[in-house]
Structure formats: C-alpha cells, structure tokens
Amino acid sequence: MVHLPSADDVRIPDDPTGSNCGSDRDVALLKDLAAQILGERDHMVGFPVNLDFDYRPLADFLQVHGNNVGGPGTDSEYHLHSKVFERAVVSFFARLAGDDDAFGYVTSGGTEGNLYGCYLGRERFPEAVLYASETTHYSMPKIARLLGMDYVAVETGPDRAMDLAALRRHHSSRKGRPAVVVATIGTTTGGAEDDLAGIRGALADAGTDQVHLHSDAAFGGLIAALAPEPRPWAFESGADSVAISGHKMLGAPFPCGIALARPEHVDAIRREGIAVGSDDDTITGSRDAFTPLLLWYELRRLGRTGLQRRVAHCLATAEYAEQRLREEGLHPQRAPGSNTVLFETPAADICARWNLLTVGDQAHLIAMPHVTGEHIDRLCADLRT
Ligand SMILES: Cc1ncc(COP(=O)(O)O)c(C=O)c1O
Structure with a gap:
C-alpha cells in the first residue's frame, strides 16, 4: 500500500527562505512516492484503471x-x-x-x-x-x-x-x-x-x-x-x-x-x-x-488491432480469474463478455493489499490491461493463507 507523507512533511511554507523547498529532501520525497505508486502495479487488480503505458517521450x-x-x-x-x-x-x-x-x-x-x-x-x-x-x-x-x-x-x-x-x-x-x-x-x-x-x-x-x-x-x-x-x-x-x-x-x-x-x-x-x-x-x-x-x-502505437489484442488479453485474464477463484471456493460471477469478476469479499487486509473494491458482500476483481495471470496466482495464494 502507498504510504503518503505526513501533512507536516508536505506543508508549504509562507516564506521559502531557509525551508526545504526544492531541496534534495523534497526531491527524495517525490521520488519515494512515485516509486511506491509504480510498485502498486503489482497489486492493483480492483480498479478500472489501466497502468500499462509509458508517456515519458512526451515529457517536453x-x-x-x-x-x-x-x-x-x-x-x-x-x-x-x-x-x-x-x-x-x-x-x-x-x-x-x-x-x-x-x-x-x-x-x-x-x-x-x-x-x-x-x-x-x-x-x-x-x-x-x-x-x-x-x-x-x-x-x-x-x-x-x-x-x-x-x-x-x-x-x-x-x-x-x-x-x-x-x-x-x-x-x-x-x-x-x-x-x-x-x-x-x-x-x-x-x-x-x-x-x-x-x-x-x-x-x-x-x-x-x-x-x-x-x-x-x-x-x-x-x-x-x-x-x-x-x-x-x-x-x-x-x-x-x-x-x-x-x-x-x-x-x-x-x-x-x-x-x-x-x-x-x-x-x-x-x-x-x-x-x-x-x-x-x-x-x-x-x-x-x-x-x-x-x-x-x-x-x-496500438492501433485498432493492438486495442483488440488488449481487450482479448483482459477477457482471457478475467476468465482465468473466474476459474481460479472458483477453485478457491469463492463463488465468482461474471457478466457475459465482461472483464469484472465478483467474488465473496475476503478479509479486510487482503482487500486493502489488492485494492479490491467491495459492494455489499462482494469484492470486484477487474482484469485491466496490466493485470496478468501471475497477479491472479499471487492473489489466490494470499487468499489461501
Ligand atoms: C460506467 C462509468 N461511468 C462513469 C464513470 C465516471 O468516470 P470518471 O471517474 O472518469 O469521471 C465511471 C468511472 O468509473 C464509470 O465506470
């Protein structure tokens, strides 16, 4: 989970003289947050956002x-x-x-x-x-x-x-x-x-x-x-x-x-x-x-064909997740052609670690482009322990 810096760490002073503005410490603070957010790709399976892109060539x-x-x-x-x-x-x-x-x-x-x-x-x-x-x-x-x-x-x-x-x-x-x-x-x-x-x-x-x-x-x-x-x-x-x-x-x-x-x-x-x-x-x-x-x-970069491949990947991952969650006894459900798999809400710490949105007694796994079978295997291993 991302650990946000404290309010004191990020407070903006009225007078920058003598403060940490622009200092190595501020740069380190931002780098640390960016690294944490990037690291979340390993566990982000519950939100309908895609984390599979790199727009740095457009930094100008x-x-x-x-x-x-x-x-x-x-x-x-x-x-x-x-x-x-x-x-x-x-x-x-x-x-x-x-x-x-x-x-x-x-x-x-x-x-x-x-x-x-x-x-x-x-x-x-x-x-x-x-x-x-x-x-x-x-x-x-x-x-x-x-x-x-x-x-x-x-x-x-x-x-x-x-x-x-x-x-x-x-x-x-x-x-x-x-x-x-x-x-x-x-x-x-x-x-x-x-x-x-x-x-x-x-x-x-x-x-x-x-x-x-x-x-x-x-x-x-x-x-x-x-x-x-x-x-x-x-x-x-x-x-x-x-x-x-x-x-x-x-x-x-x-x-x-x-x-x-x-x-x-x-x-x-x-x-x-x-x-x-x-x-x-x-x-x-x-x-x-x-x-x-x-x-x-x-x-x-992707073209229509690349997007079609991407959608096929998401649907195949959702199908795999449905099968694996069924094996774990978590009664998954999926609307026809959807990349969302609903299943019995697991313990709160697992929901937090895997960013699982819950509605009532059901958690949502959403197979977005960055989610792979490997994510599903690690989630299922966590669910078992
Ligand atoms: C079906 C649907 N409509 C509207 C929205 C709202 O989109 P946004 O959060 O980009 O404003 C969402 C966001 O999740 C959505 O899933």
Whole structure:
C-alpha cells in the first residue's frame, strides 16, 4: 500500500527562505512516492484503471502551457494548442462508435462526457425526465440536479441491466414528457450492459418518440466494440451521444475521456467564435492540450488491432480469474463478455493489499490491461493463507 507523507512533511511554507523547498529532501520525497505508486502495479487488480503505458517521450510538453480553449473544430487565438491531434483522436473514436461524422472532444473524464450527453438531451427536450438504471454511475443523480431535471432510477433485472418493463412503466405514468435516458455499457459494479435498442423500443411502447439516448460507455465501450464478438454500444444502436473513458482501457496518467455526439445536437448549442476566437461547444472553456497528445500517441502505437489484442488479453485474464477463484471456493460471477469478476469479499487486509473494491458482500476483481495471470496466482495464494 502507498504510504503518503505526513501533512507536516508536505506543508508549504509562507516564506521559502531557509525551508526545504526544492531541496534534495523534497526531491527524495517525490521520488519515494512515485516509486511506491509504480510498485502498486503489482497489486492493483480492483480498479478500472489501466497502468500499462509509458508517456515519458512526451515529457517536453510539461514545460509549456498548451490550451485547447473552446471547441475542438475551430482553432483559437491562443496558438499553443493541439487541436489537430484532438481531431485525429476524435475521428478514431467516432469511426469506432459507428458515425464518422460525429462531433467529439477530449474531456476531463467519464463524468464530464455524461454531463455533456445529458446536457445536449436537456437542451433538445427541456421538459424531459432523466432515466438511468439503479446500477448507473453514482454521478448520475448529481448530473440531474446540475441540469435541473427530474430523475428516475430504473430497477434492474437479474442481469443487473436496466429492466425495460420497469422503464416502460415509469414513462407510461409520465405521459407527454420527453425522455433523456442514460444506458450504461459496462457498469462500474459488475460490467452489466443496458440494451440501447430495447430502451428505444420500451419508450415507443410507452408512447414517446421524443427521446435522447446517451450511452455511458466510459467503462465498457471499448470492450464491447473490440471484443472478439462485438456488442451494441454506440451510434449504430441508436445512441445520440456517447461518453468513453481515456484512462480505463486506453490508459493515461490522469483521468480523461472522449465525448461524442450526433453533430446536429451540437449545432443546436454552439455559440460561434466567442471562446478566444473559437466556437463554444464544450462544457469547459480552457481545455487541456496535453491529453489529446497522449491519447493520439497511444492510439498510433496500438492501433485498432493492438486495442483488440488488449481487450482479448483482459477477457482471457478475467476468465482465468473466474476459474481460479472458483477453485478457491469463492463463488465468482461474471457478466457475459465482461472483464469484472465478483467474488465473496475476503478479509479486510487482503482487500486493502489488492485494492479490491467491495459492494455489499462482494469484492470486484477487474482484469485491466496490466493485470496478468501471475497477479491472479499471487492473489489466490494470499487468499489461501
Ligand atoms: C460506467 C462509468 N461511468 C462513469 C464513470 C465516471 O468516470 P470518471 O471517474 O472518469 O469521471 C465511471 C468511472 O468509473 C464509470 O465506470
């Protein structure tokens, strides 16, 4: 486990004279923390983050302020930006998501992508009710509050995905109201995938065609898209907007993501030329210019084929973990095609050592790209002792 330095060790003095600022001691403190965090790769099997990357060749960009202020499609009057790389990254994900013409930009993470998708929906249908399953990401009720929308958590079925009959029932009792629905593709707590086409069908049965369908594909989008047998997850299955995470299957040193949307929905909210000469069609004004470079670098390195291999590795590791945990008598469960394995929560010290998230009496093992069969063998050895 990472041992963080004490508050006294890291306190920033008002007057640096005579302090340790910039001293060998400070450098040693940071090096020690970095080494500890890097060492955690040996035990990090419970969080949906990828630790298999090395962006040090891009270190030059740590000396300059890059800013992709405004929209991704229009250059700004601030010239130190990376929008041409951002557009290349967006184009890759738009093709993967089934709409070459989709609008997109690089976000601060999955939550911003979901906020953006729901915002587009609320702008299309100001009176809409926001629906998401009860296993949706915890930020969804907050997004509803931010957007001033009525929020309904829809019950889930035995597969932990949204119960379509329940959605139909909920919306039938709100006749005349439009709907913004968040379909989760890969829930954080078990990898369940909602049925995009089924959601549209259920709402049509409930008597509405005023629907904005957002796919929260932050966790499972790339897995569904790139699995040996791809599953529906984005525009091709009726989504109007999509959120993808950059630090999960792809990997980055900090949280990031990609928001995608049908271009006509973004045309409706765009204010032209007002963001330092660029259009305003994103959530934030100043935007990070470094992350698009990282994502571009990794996508060029891996390509679609490399990502497919990566997904195949994660699924094979999850299958191995399921088999080994069954042998240990820990009753593992795994949603079809998911890299998350739920099993009986072990002792607290094991959960802490292996970074295992627990929900109720179940712990989560998430086979991300850096997790190998060797991790699983060591975990099982620990579980036995
Ligand atoms: C399904 C899903 N949606 C949204 C999010 C939120 O993403 P972020 O933490 O990058 O804001 C997560 C993060 O784990 C997630 O798994």
